[in-house]
Amino acid sequence: MTSDHAPEGSPGSFAWGLAVFLAGWLVPGLGHALLRRWSRAVVFCLSVILLAATGVWLRGMIFGKQSTDAFELLGFLADLGSGALYPLSRSLGIAADVSRAAGDYGTRFFAAAGALNLLCAFDAYAIATGHKP
Amino acid sequence: MITPLGHFGAMTVFAAAASVTLAFQSRPNNRERMVYAVKTFAMFVGGAIALAWLLYPISR
Numbered sequence: 001m002t003s004d005h006a007p008e009g010s011p012g013s014f015a016w017g018l019a020v021f022l023a024g025w026l027v028p029g030l031g032h033a034l035l036r037r038w039s040r041a042v043v044f045c046l047s048v049i050l051l052a053a054t055g056v057w058l059r060g061m062i063f064g065k066q067s068t069d070a071f072e073l074l075g076f077l078a079d080l081g082s083g084a085l086y087p088l089s090r091s092l093g094i095a096a097d098v099s100r101a102a103g104d105y106g107t108r109f110f111a112a113a114g115a116l117n118l119l120c121a122f123d124a125y126a127i128a129t130g131h132k133p
Numbered sequence: 134m135i136t137p138l139g140h141f142g143a144m145t146v147f148a149a150a151a152s153v154t155l156a157f158q159s160r161p162n163n164r165e166r167m168v169y170a171v172k173t174f175a176m177f178v179g180g181a182i183a184l185a186w187l188l189y190p191i192s193r
Contacts, residue, residue, distance in 0.1 A: 051147070058143075
């Protein structure tokens with residue numbers, strides 16, 4: 001079924017794809033779980049959580065929305081890509097320490113988690129709308 | 134040790150998570166996924182080691 005001919009809200013439609021995308025973005029792997037792609041759902045969930053948790057553990061910087069320059073804005077957008085992990089990590093209140101290499105690595109780990117999660121959400125969208133088998 | 138994981142440990146964790154995720158996104162069956170993940174992991178780690186040696190002479 002293609003997105004051109006699918007009724008709204010049914011599998012293959014844009015609305016269904018958007019719902020799957022949002023679910024996958026908010027909770028890593030949930031988009032694929034809704035599509036019953038269990039192996040992908042588990043792998044994506046574990047990978048994104050592993051990267052985000054490592055980023056927090058290494059005390060990386062998790063950017064807020066009050067960015068002062070373009071790089072911080074990019075960092076914020078990448079961090080936001082991790083969905084619910086973003087407010088969860090911010091709420092832990094762990095102070096970033098980028099004076100050491102570990103903190104700098106942590107910043108990249110969390111941003112990578114967000115970017116990968118967005119890729120996974122787009123993958124779920126493509127499957128849901130029939131653009132990908 | 135610079136990080137609790139060490140430079141190599143941090144790089145390995147990142148390479149493993151990224152390569153497995155990309156393999157599951159881009160390949161349809163498990164055999165192809167495994168080959169893709171191993172190749173991507175080797176490129177991540179091998180590339181980093183090669184770059185490190187390339188930069189070694191100007192690091193001192």
